[in-house]
Amino acid sequence: MSDNGTPHGEVVSHGGDDFGSDAVRLDQGHIEGSGGLPARFENPGLPPHVARMSDLSEKAAKRAEKQVATLFGIASLATIVFIIAYFTVDPEMTAFVPGIGEANPYNVILGVCLGLALLGCGMGAVHWAKTLMPDTEMVEERHPQRASDADRQRAVDNFLQEGGKSQIGRRPLIKFSLAGALALPPLALVLPLVGGLGPLPKDNLSKTIWKKGDRLVRDPELTPIKADQVTIGSVYHVLPANIKESHEVLEDKAKAAVLLMRLDPSIIKSKKEIDWGYDGIVAYSKICTHVGCPVGLYEQQTHHLLCPCHQSTFDVTEDCKVIFGPAKRPLPQLPIEVDSEGYLVARSGFHEAVGPSFWERG
Numbered sequence: 632m633s634d635n636g637t638p639h640g641e642v643v644s645h646g647g648d649d650f651g652s653d654a655v656r657l658d659q660g661h662i663e664g665s666g667g668l669p670a671r672f673e674n675p676g677l678p679p680h681v682a683r684m685s686d687l688s689e690k691a692a693k694r695a696e697k698q699v700a701t702l703f704g705i706a707s708l709a710t711i712v713f714i715i716a717y718f719t720v721d722p723e724m725t726a727f728v729p730g731i732g733e734a735n736p737y738n739v740i741l742g743v744c745l746g747l748a749l750l751g752c753g754m755g756a757v758h759w760a761k762t763l764m765p766d767t768e769m770v771e772e773r774h775p776q777r778a779s780d781a782d783r784q785r786a787v788d789n790f791l792q793e794g795g796k797s798q799i800g801r802r803p804l805i806k807f808s809l810a811g812a813l814a815l816p817p818l819a820l821v822l823p824l825v826g827g828l829g830p831l832p833k834d835n836l837s838k839t840i841w842k843k844g845d846r847l848v849r850d851p852e853l854t855p856i857k858a859d860q861v862t863i864g865s866v867y868h869v870l871p872a873n874i875k876e877s878h879e880v881l882e883d884k885a886k887a888a889v890l891l892m893r894l895d896p897s898i899i900k901s902k903k904e905i906d907w908g909y910d911g912i913v914a915y916s917k918i919c920t921h922v923g924c925p926v927g928l929y930e931q932q933t934h935h936l937l938c939p940c941h942q943s944t945f946d947v948t949e950d951c952k953v954i955f956g957p958a959k960r961p962l963p964q965l966p967i968e969v970d971s972e973g974y975l976v977a978r979s980g981f982h983e984a985v986g987p988s989f990w991e992r993g
């Protein structure tokens with residue numbers, strides 16, 4: 632033990648200046664070099680063992696034993712009742728069960744018995760461990776991981792001997808061809824980065840097949856919709872009529888799907904939404920701007936659209952802005968109008984890309 636009280640004589644400050652200007656407080660985060668840090672920390676050891684009632688008194692131990700046995704007994708009893716009920720109670724019967732009401736007693740009895748059986752086993756085991764099993768902490772010192780010098784030498788000898796048998800030293804052709812075989816394959820991974828990762832998507836991800844004059848048709852009936860058929864509170868799953876001519880129906884449908892709703896115009900808060908709609912009828916992309924699930928739930932009372940995948944929620948009364956969830960952009964609105972026969976048609980395509988935001992989007 633050194634003068635400063637540390638076992639190895641290192642400079643360790645205790646908060647004062649007793650150890651000179653080199654002393655560094657161990658709790659002052661930024662420490663460089665070894666000044667102030669002991670080469671080895673003292674083993675704090677284990678706290679003293681606190682004896683339990685059952686360690687001190689045989690009477691208390693007996694009491695604990697009875698409690699454990701009672702819990703195990705409850706578990707056994709519950710299992711026996713379970714087995715009897717399984718064969719004797721009519722599974723089709725219904726009856727009034729206190730606390731539950733009209734229920735199937737067969738299920739109730741089996742459930743309660745199974746629960747009690749498991750609970751009894753678990754509680755009994757825990758109580759046993761806490762009151763009667765030895766609770767002194769045991770320490771097993773770590774053994775050195777290093778192999779003995781003799782084993783290490785044997786491993787080196789084996790490697791040299793067996794390596795020599797492989798004739799790698801005597802067969803330069805194999806040696807160099809092996810080096811090439813191991814060195815070249817990683818190039819196959821690097822090559823696509825240099826040569827390109829395939830054709831660029833161009834504007835495929837940004838455009839849908841919606842265009843000016845396309846009638847809005849019901850999905851999947853593909854029948855056109857007249858404005859006066861859309862009552863307040865109704866919602867339609869809609870596609871463009873030209874989906875019938877598409878050569879890539881699934882791909883086009885996945886991007887062009889739209890939800891059509893009619894709201895009371897007085898509750899719409901956005902002028903743009905009113906202008907792009909028709910008398911309270913508004914059309915929004917059905918593709919969630921989070922990761923592209925279909926936004927499938929419309930809450931008629933709150934006028935919220937909900938995406939079931941991760942619960943992004945959009946407010947239809949205000950440009951379908953995101954009011955909850957991980958989506959980052961509002962749902963794009965499709966401008967609509969009515970043609971000479973009263974059918975709803977697109978006034979143009981979408982003015983922005985539908986679906987998830989992707990990295991090249993501004």
Ligand code: FES
Nearest residue numbers: 919921922938941
């Ligand atoms: S895809 Fe809609 S919330 Fe994630």
